[in-house]
Amino acid sequence: MRLLNRTATAYIIASILVLLVSIPIFYFVLHHLFAKQADSTLQSRKEFVVSKLGEINNELEIKNWTRFEDDIEVSRLPSDTAPLPDSIYDRIMGKDDYFRELVTQATIYGNPHRLVIRSSMLENHELIETIVISQALLLAVLLICLLLINRRISRQVWQPFYDTLAKLKNYSINQQTHLQLSHTSIEEFSELNEVVDKMTRKIQADFISLKQFTENASHEIQTPLAIIQSKLEVMIQDEELSREQMQNLQIIYETTGRLSKLNQALLLLTKIENNQFVHIERLNLKELIEAKLPLFEDFITAKNLTVKSALTDRWVQMNAPLARVMLTNLISNAIKHNTHGGTLEIILTETYLTVSNSGTAPTQPAEAFFDRFNKANPNSDSLGLGLAIVKEICDYAQFKIHYDYQGNIHTLRVQF
Amino acid sequence: MKLLLVEDEKHLAESVINYLTHEGYICEWAADFKKASEKIQLFLYDCALIDITLPGGTGLNLVQQLQRLDTAAGIIIISAKNSLDDKIMGLEIGADDYITKPFHLSELNARIKSLIRRRAFHGKQDVVFREITIQTDSLEVSVNQEALVLTKKELDLLLYFIANQNRVLTKESIAEHLWGEHADSLDSLDFIYTHIKNLRKKLIEKGCSDYIKSVYGMGYKFTEQTK
Structure with missing residues (x-):
């Protein structure tokens, strides 16, 4: 009430x-x-x-x-x-x-x-x-007159409060601007606005510094990893190494590579969250998909997949690398989780993009697919970040993404 | 061939120099902007490897300096992954290629070779390994003057092997060379085996020795040694 x-x-x-x-x-x-x-x-x-x-x-x-x-x-x-x-x-x-x-x-x-x-x-x-x-x-x-007058006056008096409330409702910690609260002559509300303003500024500053920290940390981890990798690469050239030493080095090399990829994926996620992809272009998704598909040819033929695509020209305003990452992750996801001899279907219309693949019934609820570090198969080498990144890019581009499973077909649908 | 490496991470620079010196290059190293700028003014290089983030300035300025001096040096920019703006910027102001950290030394080596071939020989120089000849402008392969038909991936693979001959190439570096960013997202390591098997078969059929050696599950080595 x-x-x-x-x-x-x-x-x-x-x-x-x-x-x-x-x-x-x-x-x-x-x-x-x-x-x-x-x-x-x-x-x-x-x-x-x-x-x-x-x-x-x-x-x-x-x-x-x-x-x-x-x-x-x-x-x-x-x-x-x-x-x-x-x-x-x-x-x-x-x-x-x-x-x-x-x-x-x-x-x-x-x-x-x-x-x-x-x-x-x-x-x-x-x-x-x-x-x-x-x-x-x-x-x-x-x-009745008294009531009406009272209502009117109350409404006027409470207006600053409702203003503040409406602005708080629309406020997102992710946005770059501060809350612009209107000035009021009523002391209580003015005080409230002051407190709210101070609080949101503090939260925003903390949030930004936290994100910055994550990004810097990921960035700083990259250099030591690069050094380890390069040293390993020099080391394995040594012909005196025994089989056992080589196998150990192989595991270190592999693990370092995984760590490095994980770190890069996290860095990408943080950068999207930090709105660092500011360069927006007009892109034709159809062209991007058509350019992307041949790169997956090896993987498609290896799994003996039937590819069906129905693409119409669809222009979007988006950051080009992010659009590519989104498409890469969607398509590679559909190939990775496909059955041998299954189908891969890509449909692009004016209003949506769907990427579907054959596969057995999911073992987890639909929302979980977009969680970070969520893997369909816990033993797989994948990082479990692919769809989380897609989700993040969709949020960033203000698209909606849904997962659906019907009649042995998994479908990811991006609604523009 | 003389190279300049501009990189502030000492250990990373050491690895790069170690790998490239083995390839027969003369490598000079500059750890900061000032030193690099001096070296560019004083000496001539065939290729410069420039890290973007440097103490004392940005590598992009070094690219511009090299451009103004109008040297024959090819320029490869090294930068942190995902810094796309650097990439566009770098290529716009005259860098020839771009490689992101962390990179495989074998990949860097292949890029340098390909760049020098393009710049110094205008792509006319053939790649020759014993009886194998690859015409780099038409991408035709012949073994003992007899044409060998390879798929695009097999050709890429062969060029990569010859560029890094006698070196152990890890499966990861091969996958990244063949599929780029898509290597990450798929189980690409299994596919390498197929491609290598096919390439090896085609070469042996034409009378080559078995140059591709498997190295303890780590990767492969392209070598004429029979050990």
Whole structure:
């Protein structure tokens, strides 16, 4: 739930509660006021009626008098009735006919009588209703306005926060630029921006120096390796070497070569990550593939592979060596993991490039194929970096790469 | 033939000089930019091997100096792998070839031979090993004046062997020579055996002795010694 919605909800719930509580209270207060007024009117009417009735001498006169006074009812009570105090109450007669009634006892010509005086409350009641409804409407409008204004102000106040948030969302540690946070006059947000800025700068600096370190380390390892290799090459020329010495040297030479290749692959990965391949050219992938395929001829004939290719001209903006490395790794991967007499299929269209090969079902999940040092066959001499490099190049060129296995065919698909 | 090696790594330079001296070259060594620059001004060389990253300056400047002096020297740039910009730059300003570290000494040797052949003899000089003659401009091979048909790979292999005769060539260096960067990604070592077997068979059929010797699983040696 967003912050603004959260506060707005709280406001709305509180307002509804206030409305629900205040309107009945308001109603009852008004009602009470009107009743009080009616009561005092009834009291003075009672005094007038009682004094008027004091002059009457028999039942007939009462009837004659009350005939013209329709707010008064007089009835004879048994003579031994105990006197009761006055009582006043609301009375509803029929539909929508509200009265305030005063009941009292009076002694007329020596006999106790029950005296009822009424005052119509209908008009008052309608008035109360009108007042309450209009008040309620007024309150509601006021609350809505308050809510809207509050929302608007909050939105303005929180704007810098949302700006920062949006920029952080789009921020990637790999990008070369710093976060450009907008200036704000609100102290808390300004402080937040300062902290975020400081933190991302620090992280970025650490990240860059780490990458630089990896690159420098790989680079520095290269020279000693080159020296070892060259010394070995000089050494093996010695004709006095025994078979056993030669075999040991062979293992050292091989291992050094592996180490050197591993190091070069890591260096390449780091360089891609460090965005060091800045030289972008317009390349026709079709031409590159067509130039590449003959170089694999020996390996294709040795495995007796059937090559099918359907290529259309597809121009990309890419660094040329990286494009070549990507194609080399994709094709050599498809040859290496092919079965004898299998097929190698390359399709290049406007939207994608697929390289497929025959092979048995994979033993690992699709995502694992692009992991570094992940080998299909743990005993193989391969470094397990080929597809990791392809993935890195695809990320760099903003292509998507997927692996799929269907009907004994492994397919790597590069989506442009 | 006189060579200049400009390389700041002493041990690497030693190996290169050792290998090339055995090939009959006179090798001079400069370990930094200043020394190399002096030598270029003072002496004439047939070929210069120049490392790009040097103490005191970049090897690219040395290439430019050599160009300005208009010497006959062929220029091979040596640089760290993947520094593609150096490669383009180097070839643009007049280097003849480019080799990346780490390299095989046998590969460097083959490149130097091929470069000198191109520059000094305009590619007209034939490569001759006893009864085998390779015309380097037309790439025709003959044994005792009789034509021998070789595939492209077999020819590459034969040229590489003759350039490095009497030397042990490791399987790795042969694979890299034949397939370049693609040697890394495939089990290329097995294919060398096939190519060598075919080449050896073709040579023996034409009446050559068995010049290709296997060296304890390490690699091969092309030699006329019968030991």
